Amino acid sequence: MKYFVPKFCPGNEKGLNINQAKTQQKGGTHMLTRLSDINRLFNAMDFFRNRLDSLYSDVDWTYTPGLNWAVEDRFPKTNLYEDGELFEIRAEVPGLGKEDLTVRIQGNYLEISGTRKSNTPEKYSIHRTERDITSFTRSFTLPADVDSEKVKATLENGILIMTLPKSEAVKPRQISIA
Amino acid sequence: MSNRTDVMKTGEKNIEKTRKLDTVQPDVDIYENEEEILVYTDMPGVLKENLKVNIDNGTLSLSGIRQLESRGAARWQEFGSVEFRRNFSVPQTINVEKVYAELRDGVLRLHLPKSEAAKPRMIEINAA
Structure with a gap:
């Protein structure tokens, strides 16, 4: 089982x-x-x-x-991971280049938006179009504030990977025992 | 969480275990002109070496395996490690030798050129 x-x-x-x-x-x-x-x-x-x-x-x-x-109807699909000092968000954005994507962060608010240009080649007849995403916006409330200065974003094989370090105030702190 | 990474690790090594991955149908666009049939498929996160395109006896099968390594604890997860798989029937007029594919930004672009015999031909009319 x-x-x-x-x-x-x-x-x-x-x-x-x-x-x-x-x-x-x-x-x-x-x-x-x-x-x-x-x-x-x-x-x-x-x-x-x-x-x-x-x-x-x-x-x-x-x-x-x-x-x-x-949750098939949401685009892009995302994963959020938490790892002590940082969050990592991944989003499925096939066919989008870095110039097609916009990311905005304020405190714990994150917004991913983008447009996918139509890739229909010219002088071809269309049999099937399932990949019909044109423009989208998706926003999230992160579980804690992040330091927007230190956010890194990369695009790998159609997946957007962002590492968002938590802001100093909410980072886990080691307490020494007196 | 530790359980899952175990499963994924054996999945990488053991061919039989990869079948245990969830299978999903990727979205496709299909275009055609006189020269070729074009198939665009969304396969985000699939590496080139984990992608297989097979044409056998009129059936085109696409299979791409995505292995995601997780980092820390997942707060939410809407996609995971999966196998993208889809089969199509292709006409016998495809020149299998000349099929080529490219993978960019998580999109597979497959070009299926038609064989010379299948292309429309302009017939010249000779005046008698």
Whole structure:
């Protein structure tokens, strides 16, 4: 199993509570056997779900699990990392040169904007255009203030990488014990 | 976090493990003129050596693997290490020998020239 899936466990608190409540109402023992039938059913479902999970990872076609790909509509997609003294933000900006991008920083406010020139070559007929991003703006509130003087930005293979050192006031400080 | 880097490291070394990467379909633009078919594909973060372009029996398959090394703790993450993969059917009239590709700014530009026989030809009319 790759990730945690909450399971219906016959022995857990919730299961027992249901049992107790039902037996009080009906007062019969046959209800208990029915519940165990349901439990058995859930076990079977868990079994199939596990099998399906492993099947998906074996088959090599597009399968988009997790939350990473749930925000498809935002452009550019970004990652923010925090590493003690600095933040690092990365953004997917395929096809953009450094002259096409503008970055503004003020305190903990960061704005990335840009335009992608149409790259449709002349005298070609168009079959398909999915890469239709023309201009965009995306702004972020960083978890802490950054020193805008020391920000470095590089563009590598269509990914914008910015290192943003935190401003002195919010940097972690080592405390010596007297 | 430590778990993830382990997975990615084995992914680099072990060919079988790379299949465990999430697969996504990259966006493409396709253009055509009399000379060639042009395919532009967004593959941000893919290095040249991790990119494979294959034409076999009328199927063009693109596969680019992006390995991201993380730095510190992730506050949010909207993209990760993935395999960009997409297949197309191409007409048999493509001159496979002359196909060439360039990768710049995370965009793959693939040129598929048409073979001489497939190009439209102006027929001269001789006056009898």
